[in-house]
Amino acid sequence: xxxxxxxxxxxxxxxxxxxxxxxxxxxxxxxxxxxxxxxxxxxxxxxxxxxxxxxxxxxxxxxxxxxxxxxxxxxxxxxxxxxxxxxxxxxxxxxxxxxxxxxxxxxxxxxxxxxxxxxxxxxxxxxxxxxxxxxxxxxxxxxxxxxxxxxxxxxxxxxxxxxxxxxxxxxxxxxxxxxxxxxxxxxxxxxxxxxxxxxxxxxxxxxxxxxxxxxxxxxxxxxxxxxx
Numbered sequence: 001x002x003x004x005x006x007x008x009x010x011x012x013x014x015x016x017x018x019x020x021x022x023x024x025x026x027x028x029x030x031x032x033x034x035x036x037x038x039x040x041x042x043x044x045x046x047x048x049x050x051x052x053x054x055x056x057x058x059x060x061x062x063x064x065x066x067x068x069x070x071x072x073x074x075x076x077x078x079x080x081x082x083x084x085x086x087x088x089x090x091x092x093x094x095x096x097x098x099x100x101x102x103x104x105x106x107x108x109x110x111x112x113x114x115x116x117x118x119x120x121x122x123x124x125x126x127x128x129x130x131x132x133x134x135x136x137x138x139x140x141x142x143x144x145x146x147x148x149x150x151x152x153x154x155x156x157x158x159x160x161x162x163x164x165x166x167x168x169x170x171x172x173x174x175x176x177x178x179x180x181x182x183x184x185x186x187x188x189x190x191x192x193x194x195x196x197x198x199x200x201x202x203x204x205x206x207x208x209x210x211x212x213x214x215x216x217x218x219x220x221x222x223x224x225x226x227x228x
Contacts, residue, residue: 039220042079049132050211052077053127060100060108060153060201069093069112074208084219090118092128099152100200107153107198113206114211117218128215135208143201149212153199 025174054070068202070092077085101108113130130149134142203209 038223040221040223042082042084042221044077044079044084044213044217044219046213046216047075048087048213050077050091050129051135051211052209053212054203054207054209055205057205058095058110058112058151058203060098060110060151063095063098063110065095065098067095069095069114071114071209071211082221084118084221086120088117089120090114091127091129092118101153101198107158108201109150109152110201111148111150117217117219123220125217127213127217128211129211132210132212134203135210137203137207143203151201151203153201 020088023071053074055070055072056068058067058069070090073085073087073089075092076083076087091114093112093116096111096113097109099109099113112131114127114131117125117127119125131145131151132149133145137143146152
């Protein structure tokens with residue numbers, strides 16, 4: 001009996017000591033969670049125009065649909081007295097349609113779909129934009145930009161084209177005088193083969209171009225930038 005009581009006493013003493021040891025352990029301070037810097041959202045509205053510098057040479061002869069197009073922003077974009085998009089930001093896109101120049105004077109054609117803007121934080125924001133104009137081309141020529149944002153290569157010289165058409169048509173008509181319908185058809189067929197190709201649509205790296213935003217985009221700007 002005495003041994004049993006002694007064992008129970010030892011157990012109780014051990015439990016008491018264990019509780020005291022736990023109570024004396026210092027509490028681990030909880031680290032405060034890091035919070036992202038305060039930001040303010042701005043909406044860049046549809047129709048906003050950007051001036052960009054092209055860093056990729058594109059050509060209706062050599063480029064393919066889906067090829068990436070790299071640009072940087074030339075002029076900052078302000079909203080409510082804040083530079084929401086600063087000069088030098090990357091604005092990239094890809095080629096949509098690409099058609100090479102063809103015979104009968106049809107020039108090449110390609111379209112650019114601008115799809116991404118990279119913010120100073122490294123965040124990439126999806127956008128939708130299209131080409132509006134070419135301010136300056138590194139090649140010295142200014143391609144035509146159509147109403148849908150398509151870049152077009154020009155056709156051959158109109159006077160030269162008319163002369164090329166007239167010569168074979170007249171020659172065939174003289175040989176096949178009894179059949180004017182046949183002569184006209186033969187002349188048109190020959191003209192289709194010897195007419196020069198239209199020009200390719202080409203823009204070299206370094207060209208300055210215009211882009212139109214085709215959909216509203218929300219940009220988060222650090223509050224510290226607003227005070228600048």
